[in-house]
Amino acid sequence: MREVNIYERLRNNPIIAAIKEESDLDELLQSDVEVIFVLQSSLLTIKEMSEKIEASGKVGFVHLGLVKGLSDDEIGLKFLKENTSFSGIIATKWPQLVRAQSLGFLTVYRIFMVDSLAFNSLKKCQNSKFPDFIEIMPNPNGKIIQAVKDQIKRPLIVSGLITDKDDVISALKNGAAAISSTNKKVWEL
Template identity: 85%
Template sequence: MKEVNIYEKLRNNPIIAAIKDEADLDELLESDVEVIFVLQSSLLTVEELSKKIDESGKVGFVHLGLIKGLSDDEIGLRFLKEHTHFSGIISTKWPQLVRAQALGFMTVYRNFLVDSLAFNSLKKSQNPKFPDFIEILPNPNGKTIKAVTEQIKRPLIVSGLITDKEDVITALKNGAIAISSTNKKIWKL
């Protein structure tokens, strides 16, 4: 895995394209987006997807729990490390992120921020080693984004139900480092 400066890439373009359909990848590789989240794949295609992303000069992350045919345990992580070009792992499960980071992956802790209990669970991400990024969804209001960035002090990615430029600007203005979206219209902003 090559060394990448994801922070520089996100400063250049804070839009992260998230794909659920592998057919969207070829179109995306021609875009200005520099970071790609692969949210769905299978054991049969994950290697080729990672290779295409890597060869395009973009940075790829993969959601560990959403690769059909691959377990989200140590063996699954080792497979990704040895057979793909992904730079990072996305997961809702804390132990997988700890193991992924030990293997040299960047990590994104994906958290569904639906209530105050979920907000309080983010406190465990205060650990200075884990994770590299926090991702919250669905797209909260600006006040909530600001509260998360003040409390957590980790680079924040906002995703889920990002529908227009105003959503992007609100997230960035209130402290998010980037937004992630499956909406092709957002990829082109």
């Protein structure tokens, strides 16, 4: 795994392409997107996917809990570290991220911002070194984005229901460092 300056890449292109279908990867590798979130894959193809992403010069993250056939525990993380070229791990569970970071992965804590309980759970993200990013979804309004950004002081990724240029501009204007979308039209913005 090579060293990457993910923060600089996201400043240059704040759109993260998130893929649910392995068949979308080859097309995506020809795009200008620099960061890819692999949201669904399998143990049979994850290594090849990571190698394609790395060979294209892009940065890949994988959602630990959505790799079919791979456990989302320390053994699964060690497998990814030793057998893939992914730079980062996306997870909804805090212990997975702690283990991932100890193995040298960048980390994205993905949280569904559905109520004040979810918002208040972000207090654990105030450590200045951990996690590397917070991803909130679905695409909240600007007021919520600003409140989360003010509370956590970590780079914020907004995802879920990002459908057009206006959604991207709104999220970035209100403090998001990047957006993540599975919408191919958004990847082309």
